[in-house]
Structure formats: structure tokens, C-alpha cells
Amino acid sequence: MSLSFHSKVDIRFAPGEIKSTGGIIKAAGWQRVLIFTDRRLKELGFSRRLKEIISKNNLTVEVFSGVKPNPKKEIIKQGIEKARDFEPDVIAALGGGSVLDAAKAAGIWYSNPEKDLFQLKDPGKRKNPMLPVITIPTTAGTGSEITSWAVITDPGTPAKVSIGGEKMTPAAAVIDPELTRSLPAELTIWTGLDAFSHALEAYLSKFANAFIQDICYLAMKRLIKYLPRAADKGENLAARSEVMLGSLLAGWAMENAGLGLIHGMSHQVSAFYNYQHGLTNSLLLSPVLEYNCEYCKEELQNLTDLFPGNKDFLESMERFCNLLGFKKELEIKSTDLPRLTVQTLENVNSQTNPRKPSAREVEELFCRAFKIKE
Ligand SMILES: [Fe+2]
Structure with a gap:
């Protein structure tokens, strides 16, 4: 029998665990937090609640709520523009697979701005590691909360491009089943x-x-x-x-x-x-x-x-x-x-x-x- 496997993500799993997000960020020494989410979760008050939780730790928080299902490169670009203005130390991705993937794609593109997003599919083209991403899934299915992959739509082809592997693992996954109740x-x-x-x-x-x-x-x-x-x-x-x-x-x-x-x-x-x-x-x-x-x-x-x-x-x-x-x-x-x-x-x-x-x-x-x- 020959076995090979790995796991590098700091995983926290419990009902109510979202409350620990600010503490995790603070302990890592990060100060500026950009929340990635979508319009539905913003309207439901999820991103406001997360912002309050993180802010309690004297951290500075901004929200980008422009992610859409099957996210396209254009959406990632909008997120990056927000990040360039705000200069975050970490992205907190709050949502389903589309949000988590968009955050990881934005994180690696933000760190490697001299390349096109889809060029970064090649690990050899990634000079710098991804801007740290903490995942907070609001659906139970994607798995993206602990994977090193982001699936982004190239509307030109059209095709879904898988960008991932080395340098794209989330720093932590805050998994709170209460977020899926609604x-x-x-x-x-x-x-x-x-x-x-x-x-x-x-x-x-x-x-x-x-x-x-x-x-x-x-x-x-x-x-x-x-x-x-x-x-x-x-x-x-x-x-x-x-x-x-x-x-x-x-x-x-x-x-x-x-x-x-x-x-x-x-x-x-x-x-x-x-x-x-x-x-x-x-x-x-x-x-x-x-x-x-x-x-x-x-x-x-x-x-x-x-x-x-x-x-x-x-x-x-x-x-x-x-x-x-x-x-x-x-x-x-x-x-x-x-x-x-x-x-x-x-x-x-x-x-x-x-x-x-x-x-x-x-x-x-x-x-x-x-x-x-x-
Ligand atoms: Fe899947």
C-alpha cells in the first residue's frame, strides 16, 4: 500500500464559528481585510455581520459584493480594482463556490499583476504567492473552502479555466454550518x-x-x-x-x-x-x-x-x-x-x-x- 496526501489549510469547523474570524485574522498579524461576497449575501445581511465581527478586533474592513455565479474574468478585475484602492492584507471570502473561487483568483492575480489572469494557470508564471485568503462557505458543496483551485469563466471561448495548485491554498477555512440554514x-x-x-x-x-x-x-x-x-x-x-x-x-x-x-x-x-x-x-x-x-x-x-x-x-x-x-x-x-x-x-x-x-x-x-x- 502506497499513500500520498496533504492538507495545509487551518480548518475551524463549528456552528457559530464565523465569530472567530476576526481573532484568526488578528493572530496572523493582518490589519486590512477585504470581504468578497455576492449581492444576495449582502442583501441578507451576511456581509454586514461579518464586517461587524471582524471590526470588533480593531481591524479595517471593506466589502466587495460584486461576485456573480460562474464568475468571469471581468468580475475578478473589478475585485482587484477594489483591492488596489484598499490594499488589503487578506481577503475574507464569504459565499458559495463562485465567491470562494473569485477570491482565490483575485488573490493570485493581485500578487502577480504583470500577468494576465489566465496566464497564471501555469504555476511557473506565478512569481508570488496568493494574497492570503480566508474562506467562509455559505453553501455545503463546493469544497473550494480548502482546495487550491479557482474555476473562472473565460467568456471569449467560452470555457471554464481551472487556475490552481501551488501558491493558491487558502490560509484558513472558517466552516460554520449555521450559515447554510437559510x-x-x-x-x-x-x-x-x-x-x-x-x-x-x-x-x-x-x-x-x-x-x-x-x-x-x-x-x-x-x-x-x-x-x-x-x-x-x-x-x-x-x-x-x-x-x-x-x-x-x-x-x-x-x-x-x-x-x-x-x-x-x-x-x-x-x-x-x-x-x-x-x-x-x-x-x-x-x-x-x-x-x-x-x-x-x-x-x-x-x-x-x-x-x-x-x-x-x-x-x-x-x-x-x-x-x-x-x-x-x-x-x-x-x-x-x-x-x-x-x-x-x-x-x-x-x-x-x-x-x-x-x-x-x-x-x-x-x-x-x-x-x-x-
Ligand atoms: Fe464541483
Whole structure:
């Protein structure tokens, strides 16, 4: 048995943990804090509350609330302009995956302004480490709170560009399940299924090992048991905490083992049509797993007891997803299929899929998962 894994993020996990954010920043010696968030969280008062918490420690705080779903380079640029005016020592990223990714992208671009953001995809082009980023997730699914990756949309192609690895790890993750209590059921399910797909894809990844697979198993076990409860009763803090822990474990596994074809395909679709990431993934879960299953029979067999009383993991997983009731048809244009396919084959996530797909197979999978519009 040969194992390899790492974790460099200072992780704090507890209901109410957001209150410790100012203390963490103060202890690190940082004085000026730029909160990254989105309009919805600003309107809900989340960013105001965080600003108050941090300010109590005699720190100077500003807020950038311009992040949008599937963030584009333009948004990152706006955040950087705010940062240039304010000159922060640290970014506190408060939000879902889009906010956390935007903050990390802004952090590395701010430190390396002589390069274009997408040039920084190449670790060799990053002279300086990322401006420190503290992540405070408000959804349970992204995993971005502990990963060294930021996924940013290039609207020109359009494509999602993964920038990450070396010098992009968050300094700390403040994980507070209470922040997810107001998340609507639909978003709870979509983000939860994103976490589930992280755990499943990392488990089947070519870079997985026994330790990572055990982590993935525990993540899926939690999500299967508690995601329906969290979606049914949003105020259920115990269920919210379990789902958030499942998401954290899945994020840790994906950071160490990579993902697979679900994310390789999903990122392209979201870049073209701005679809919600978790929803897009969940439509790809069954088709891609069915496609992969001949190549990972034993691994899938080892997952059957996640659904007690059932012998077939794929069937049980489909039933689980259907019971959650997330289904929503998404369309893609037939004329976009060739480019979606080429970009999928080039995407970093596709490289760790257990089965190497051909262009024809990827096109067929797109046709199975989505409604094709002529
Ligand atoms: Fe994801």
C-alpha cells in the first residue's frame, strides 16, 4: 500500500464559528481585510455581520459584493480594482463556490499583476504567492473552502479555466454550518449533489488511494443520510453540520485525487450557458457513472453497502437522486456539441477519469444527460 496526501489549510469547523474570524485574522498579524461576497449575501445581511465581527478586533474592513455565479474574468478585475484602492492584507471570502473561487483568483492575480489572469494557470508564471485568503462557505458543496483551485469563466471561448495548485491554498477555512440554514431546499440539494459528485469522482479517480477512498466513502455516507434531512428541514442544524462535514471531506479528497468526467463535462456546459454547477453535475452523475462502471467494478462493488439492502450502487444512487427531487431539464445546442466535446477532452478533470473517453463517447454522454436543441 502506497499513500500520498496533504492538507495545509487551518480548518475551524463549528456552528457559530464565523465569530472567530476576526481573532484568526488578528493572530496572523493582518490589519486590512477585504470581504468578497455576492449581492444576495449582502442583501441578507451576511456581509454586514461579518464586517461587524471582524471590526470588533480593531481591524479595517471593506466589502466587495460584486461576485456573480460562474464568475468571469471581468468580475475578478473589478475585485482587484477594489483591492488596489484598499490594499488589503487578506481577503475574507464569504459565499458559495463562485465567491470562494473569485477570491482565490483575485488573490493570485493581485500578487502577480504583470500577468494576465489566465496566464497564471501555469504555476511557473506565478512569481508570488496568493494574497492570503480566508474562506467562509455559505453553501455545503463546493469544497473550494480548502482546495487550491479557482474555476473562472473565460467568456471569449467560452470555457471554464481551472487556475490552481501551488501558491493558491487558502490560509484558513472558517466552516460554520449555521450559515447554510437559510439556503433554500433546491440549492441545498444541488450543492449537496456537487459534494456527492466530488466524493464519487475522487473515489474513482486514477490518483485515488486507499486513504482517500475511505475519506470519500465517509463523505458519501454522510451526504446520503443527511442531505435529504437538510433539504427537508433547513433549520435542522445537526443535518446541516453533517452535510457540511461531508462536503469538507469530499473537498479534501478532490484536492488530493482530482475529479473525473462529470466535472470535465459540467464545467463546459456551465461556461456556455451559465447553468448552476451542482444541478449540471447531478444530471451527469448517472450517465457518466454508467459509462465508467466497466472500468471500476470492484470500487463500485465496495460502495453497495452505502445503500443498505441494495446490491447495485448505480441503481441505488439514481433512486437516491430521484427521491431528492432535484430534476430540471437543461438544454444544450447541437451546434455547440463539437466545441463542448473538445474542451471536455482537454479539461484537467477529465484526465483523472478512470476511463479515457473518445470524442464520440463524450458527445453521446452530452446527448444522454441534456436535451439537445437543434
Ligand atoms: Fe464541483
